[in-house]
Amino acid sequence: MTISIDPKTFLLSKQLPNLSYAPTTHRFDETWEAPLSTLLGLGRAAGADFVEFFLERSNYISCLAEDDQITSIAPKLSTGAGVRVFKGKGDCYVSTNDLSFTGLKAALEKALGIMALHLPAPNSYVPEINLELLRDYATKKGKDSWLGECSPMREMADVLLAANGKMKQTATHIQSRRAAYFRDWQEVLVASSDGTFARDIRLTQSVGYNLLCADGANRSSIGQRVGDTSNPKFLTNWDYTATAEDVAESAGKMLYADYVESGTYPIIMANKFGGVIFHEACGHLLETTQIEKNTTPFAEMKGQKIAHESLTAWDEGLSGNAFGTIDMDDEGMPAQRTLLIEKGILKNFIADRAGSIRTGHPRTGSGRRNGYAYAAASRMRNTYIAPGEHKVEELFSSIDKGIYCKKMGGGSVGATGQFNFSVDEAYLIENGKITKPLKGATLIGEAKEIMNKISMCSEDLGLAAGFCGSVSGSVYVTVGQPHIKVDSITVGGR
Amino acid sequence: MSLNIQTVSNSARQIATKLGITKFDLSGSTVDETSVQVDKGEQKQVKASNRAGITVRVWNQENTVGITSTTNIDDIGLELALKTAYEASFFGIKEHAPDFSPEATAPIAEVKLESGEAATVPQLIESLIAAERKLLDTHEAIESVPYNGLAQRSMSQFYLNSDGAIRSDSHSITSIYLYTKTEQEGKKPRMGGAAELSHSFAKLDIQKCIDEAAEKTISHLNYEKVASGKYTIVFSPDAFLSLLGAFSNLFNAQSILDNQSLSTPESLGTQIASPLLSVADDALHPSNIGIETFDGEGTPTRRIDLISKGTLASFIHSAGTAKRMNAKPTGHANMGSKITVSPHFYHVAGGEQVDDRYNLDTAENVILIDELQALHAGVQSLQGSFSLPFDGWVVNKGVKTSVESATVAGDFRELLNSIVHVEQKEEFTNGGICPRIWVEGLSVTGE
Numbered sequence: 001m002t003i004s005i006d007p008k009t010f011l012l013s014k015q016l017p018n019l020s021y022a023p024t025t026h027r028f029d030e031t032w033e034a035p036l037s038t039l040l041g042l043g044r045a046a047g048a049d050f051v052e053f054f055l056e057r058s059n060y061i062s063c064l065a066e067d068d069q070i071t072s073i074a075p076k077l078s079t080g081a082g083v084r085v086f087k088g089k090g091d092c093y094v095s096t097n098d099l100s101f102t103g104l105k106a107a108l109e110k111a112l113g114i115m116a117l118h119l120p121a122p123n124s125y126v127p128e129i130n131l132e133l134l135r136d137y138a139t140k141k142g143k144d145s146w147l148g149e150c151s152p153m154r155e156m157a158d159v160l161l162a163a164n165g166k167m168k169q170t171a172t173h174i175q176s177r178r179a180a181y182f183r184d185w186q187e188v189l190v191a192s193s194d195g196t197f198a199r200d201i202r203l204t205q206s207v208g209y210n211l212l213c214a215d216g217a218n219r220s221s222i223g224q225r226v227g228d229t230s231n232p233k234f235l236t237n238w239d240y241t242a243t244a245e246d247v248a249e250s251a252g253k254m255l256y257a258d259y260v261e262s263g264t265y266p267i268i269m270a271n272k273f274g275g276v277i278f279h280e281a282c283g284h285l286l287e288t289t290q291i292e293k294n295t296t297p298f299a300e301m302k303g304q305k306i307a308h309e310s311l312t313a314w315d316e317g318l319s320g321n322a323f324g325t326i327d328m329d330d331e332g333m334p335a336q337r338t339l340l341i342e343k344g345i346l347k348n349f350i351a352d353r354a355g356s357i358r359t360g361h362p363r364t365g366s367g368r369r370n371g372y373a374y375a376a377a378s379r380m381r382n383t384y385i386a387p388g389e390h391k392v393e394e395l396f397s398s399i400d401k402g403i404y405c406k407k408m409g410g411g412s413v414g415a416t417g418q419f420n421f422s423v424d425e426a427y428l429i430e431n432g433k434i435t436k437p438l439k440g441a442t443l444i445g446e447a448k449e450i451m452n453k454i455s456m457c458s459e460d461l462g463l464a465a466g467f468c469g470s471v472s473g474s475v476y477v478t479v480g481q482p483h484i485k486v487d488s489i490t491v492g493g494r
Numbered sequence: 495m496s497l498n499i500q501t502v503s504n505s506a507r508q509i510a511t512k513l514g515i516t517k518f519d520l521s522g523s524t525v526d527e528t529s530v531q532v533d534k535g536e537q538k539q540v541k542a543s544n545r546a547g548i549t550v551r552v553w554n555q556e557n558t559v560g561i562t563s564t565t566n567i568d569d570i571g572l573e574l575a576l577k578t579a580y581e582a583s584f585f586g587i588k589e590h591a592p593d594f595s596p597e598a599t600a601p602i603a604e605v606k607l608e609s610g611e612a613a614t615v616p617q618l619i620e621s622l623i624a625a626e627r628k629l630l631d632t633h634e635a636i637e638s639v640p641y642n643g644l645a646q647r648s649m650s651q652f653y654l655n656s657d658g659a660i661r662s663d664s665h666s667i668t669s670i671y672l673y674t675k676t677e678q679e680g681k682k683p684r685m686g687g688a689a690e691l692s693h694s695f696a697k698l699d700i701q702k703c704i705d706e707a708a709e710k711t712i713s714h715l716n717y718e719k720v721a722s723g724k725y726t727i728v729f730s731p732d733a734f735l736s737l738l739g740a741f742s743n744l745f746n747a748q749s750i751l752d753n754q755s756l757s758t759p760e761s762l763g764t765q766i767a768s769p770l771l772s773v774a775d776d777a778l779h780p781s782n783i784g785i786e787t788f789d790g791e792g793t794p795t796r797r798i799d800l801i802s803k804g805t806l807a808s809f810i811h812s813a814g815t816a817k818r819m820n821a822k823p824t825g826h827a828n829m830g831s832k833i834t835v836s837p838h839f840y841h842v843a844g845g846e847q848v849d850d851r852y853n854l855d856t857a858e859n860v861i862l863i864d865e866l867q868a869l870h871a872g873v874q875s876l877q878g879s880f881s882l883p884f885d886g887w888v889v890n891k892g893v894k895t896s897v898e899s900a901t902v903a904g905d906f907r908e909l910l911n912s913i914v915h916v917e918q919k920e921e922f923t924n925g926g927i928c929p930r931i932w933v934e935g936l937s938v939t940g941e
Binding site: 259 | 537637638675683722867878883937
C-alpha cells in the first residue's frame with residue numbers, strides 16, 4: 001500500500017504572505033486557532049523547541065475619594081501579546097501591542113532571530129500545530145458577562161463617598177481620609193506548541209481605606225483593604241462600616257504609641273495579613289525562579305525538614321474568591337493545590353514552565369505575570385500556613401515579655417535569605433497580656449532560621465489580599481495564616 | 495511600534511470633532527527595549543518589546559475633566575479612549591479642576607539629548623557573559639552572579655493639546671547591573687553589586703560596574719555583628735538620595751495640598767535642615783541620563799532649588815498646584831486622572847569646607863551606610879519615621895568591617911537637623927548627585 005500526501009492539506013511557507021486571517025477583534029475565541037497554529041508551526045519549523053503566545057486584553061479602572069470628593073476616576077484600556085521561544089534551556093520573550101497576524105509574526109520573527117533561528121525557507125512545509133479544542137474557562141464558568149455587571153462609574157463614586165462619610169463619623173484627629181477602589185478585568189488567551197489552547201477572564205477588584213491622623217507632633221497612618229476575584233457586585237457588598245471602625249480604632253491607638261525598643265523578642269503575629277512573613281521569608285524561596293538563580297537555601301532540601309514540626313503550608317489557586325485564585329495560570333495550566341510544607345518537611349516547589357525545564361521540578365499551575373509585557377514566572381497564588389491546634393489565648397499566655405504584631409506592613413527578602421517586615425500596628429505583651437501600643441517596629445531575620453522558630457499555630461486561619469512584585473511584575477496574591485508564635489526574632493526600633 | 499505625532503494629532507482632532515469634544519490633551523510615549531540575562535556563561539533570557547501608549551484628557555461643557563489611558567493607538571482605540579474619558583469627565587472635580595499648563599507652548603530648553611546606536615543582541619549577550627566571567631574571577635568566594643542584566647531602551651514622548659501645543663523628545667539609555675552571591679565555608683552567603691547607566695552601549699562603562707561590584711562584595715566577606723545603640727552615620731550618596739526620595743513629600747506641592755506631607759504651605763522659607771544642606775532638583779543636569787525636557791502637562795522642565803542652606807526654598811509643582819499656591823509650574827507633573835508631582839534628578843551640593851573631625855581615615859566607630867534596603871516597607875513617609883536594613887561597614891580609623899545584619903531607624907526631620915558634615919566631593923549616582931553626608935545620633939539595631 002502506498003500513502004500519497006495531498007499537498008493542498010499542507011501549508012507552504014511561500015503561501016504565508018497571502019493568508020488573510022480575520023480573528024474576532026472584540027473577543028479571543030476559536031477564530032484565533034488558525035492564525036496561532038500557523039504561527040506556532042512557523043516557530044517550530046524554525047527550530048524552536050517550544051513556542052507560546054499569550055494574548056491579553058484588559059479594562060482597568062480606579063476610583064479615588066479624598067475626604068468628601070471624588071478626585072480621580074482613571075480607566076485604562078490595554079491590548080497586547082507576548083511570544084516566548086525556547087531553545088534548550090534558554091528562552092526569549094518579545095511583546096507587542098500589535099495583534100494583527102503581521103504584528104504577531106513580526107514579534108515571532110524577532111524572537112526567533114534573537115535565538116539565532118530563522119523562519120522556514122521559501123516553499124518549505126510549515127507544520128501547523130494541532131491545538132486542543134479551546135478550553136474556555138470564561139464561557140464555561142459564566143464569566144463573559146462579568147464586565148457588564150460590574151459597578152458603573154456613578155456607583156463607584158457613590159460607594160466611596162459614602163464610605164468616606166462613614167469614616168468621618170467614626171475616626172478622630174483626622175488629617176486625611178481616602179477610600180480607593182479598582183477593578184481589573186482581563187481576558188487572556190494562551191496557545192502553545194504543545195497544543196495548549198485556553199482562554200480565561202479574570203475579574204480582580206479591591207477596595208479599602210487609608211487614614212492619616214495627627215494630633216500635634218503625633219501621627220498615625222493605617223491602611224486596610226479587601227479583595228475579590230469573581231464577584232461583579234463586590235463593591236456594593238463591601239461592609240465599609242465595619243472596615244471604618246476597624247481602621248479608626250487602629251489609627252486612634254497608634255496615634256500616641258511609643259517607639260518600640262529594639263532587641264530580640266518572642267512575638268505573636270496576627271492571622272490574615274500576618275501571613276506576609278511566610279510569603280516573603282519562605283514562599284519566594286520555594287519558587288523555581290530562586291532555584292534557577294541559586295538564591296534559595298532550600299534548593300536541595302525537598303523531603304527534608306526546613307521548618308518547625310508545627311508548620312504546614314499551602315500554595316493554591318482554588319480558594320473561592322480569594323485574591324490569588326485563578327482557573328488557569330498564564331501558561332494555560334489549570335490551577336492546583338500545592339502542598340509546600342507538611343509538618344516541617346519540604347514537599348514541593350512552585351514551578352512555571354521555564355522553571356520546570358531548568359530545574360526539573362514539575363509545573364504546578366503557577367506561571368503568572370502582570371500582563372503581556374512580561375514572560376510568565378513561578379509565582380505564588382493563595383499562600384498560607386495551615387491552622388494548628390492551639391487557642392489564640394494559649395499563644396499569648398506562653399509569653400512573659402514580647403510583641404504582638406497585629407497589622408503588618410510590607411516586607412522583602414534578599415538573595416541571601418535575609419528578610420525584613422515593617423509592623424504597622426504593634427503592642428507590647430507583658431505576662432501574657434497586651435499592654436501598650438508600639439510603633440516603628442521592623443522584624444528582621446533569616447528565612448532558614450525563622451522557619452524553625454514558628455512554634456505555635458492557632459486554629460483561626462484567615463486570608464488577606466495582597467500584591468506581590470517580582471520578576472514577572474505585580475500579581476494579585478493571598479497571604480494567610482492563623483495566629484502564630486515566633487520564639488525569638490530581632491526587632492528593629494529606636 | 496512607532497508613532498507619528500502629527501498623525502496622532504490629526505486623528506485626535508478629527509475624532510474629537512466627531513464626538514463633539516472641543517477641549518482635550520494627549521500625552522504618549524513609545525518604548526523600544528531589549529534586555530538580556532545570563533547564567534554561568536550561557537544566555538538565560540532575552541526580552542524585547544516595542545510598545546506605545548497614550549493618555550487622553552477630555553474637558554466637558556462643565557469644564558470638568560476625565561481621563562483614559564490606552565495602548566490601542568489606532569483610530570478605533572483613540573475613539574474609545576476619547577469616549578471613555580468624556581464619560582469619566584462628569585465625575586471630575588469641580589473645585590480646582592485641572593486646565594492646560596500655561597507653559598505648554600513655552601519654549602523648552604535647548605538640550606542635546608543623546609541617543610546612541612543600539613547594540614545587537616549577540617553583542618549584549620557576549621558582553622554580559624564576559625562581565626560575569628570577569629566578576630567571578632575576581633575572588634574565589636564569588637560563587638555566582640545571580641542578578642545580572644544588560645538592557646538598552648530608546649524612548650520617545652510627546653504632548654499635544656487642542657490649543658495647538660505639540661512637542662516631543664527622545665533619548666536612549668543603556669544599563670548594566672551585576673549582583674554577586676558568595677559562598678564560604680562556615681560563613682553566611684553575602685551579596686554585593688553595582689549598576690551603571692549610559693546613553694549608549696558604546697559609552698557604557700562595564701569594567702567600572704565589574705570593579706565596583708567586586709570591591710563591594712569582597713568588602714563584605716568578613717563581617718561582624720554590630721552592637722545596638724546610637725551611632726554617627728555616614729550616608730553614601732546612594733543611601734542619602736534614596737532616603738531623600740522616600741520623603742519627597744516634603745517638597746511635593748500636591749502632597750501638601752492633600753495633607754499627605756510632612757510640610758504645609760507655611761513651611762516654605764522655614765529652616766527644616768542643618769544649614770550645611772542644600773538640595774536642588776535638576777531635570778536638565780548634564781549628568782542626568784534620562785533627561786526629559788517637558789513634563790506630562792507639556793511644561794518645560796528646569797532646575798529648582800528645594801533646600802537652600804537648610805531652608806525650604808521651593809516646592810515642586812504641576813500647573814494645578816502652582817495655580818492654587820500662587821506659584822509657577824515647575825515641570826514636575828505626571829499626567830493622570832489626578833495629576834501627580836514627582837522629582838527628576840536630585841543635586842545635593844557638596845560642603846564648602848573640609849573638617850578634619852569628619853574623615854573616615856581618622857573617625858572612630860562610625861557606620862558607613864552604602865545602601866538602604868526595603869524602603870517600600872520600612873519608611874513611614876507620612877509619619878516621618880524610618881526603620882531600614884542596610885549594607886554597610888563599621889569604620890574605625892580607616893579600617894572597614896562589614897556589618898552582618900542591622901537596621902537604622904530615626905525620624906527624617908530630625909535626621910535633616912542632625913547633619914553635622916557634608917563632604918566636599920560630589921559623586922554622580924544613577925539617582926542624582928550627592929556627597930557623603932554625616933549624621934549624628936541615629937539608632938542602629940544589630941546584636
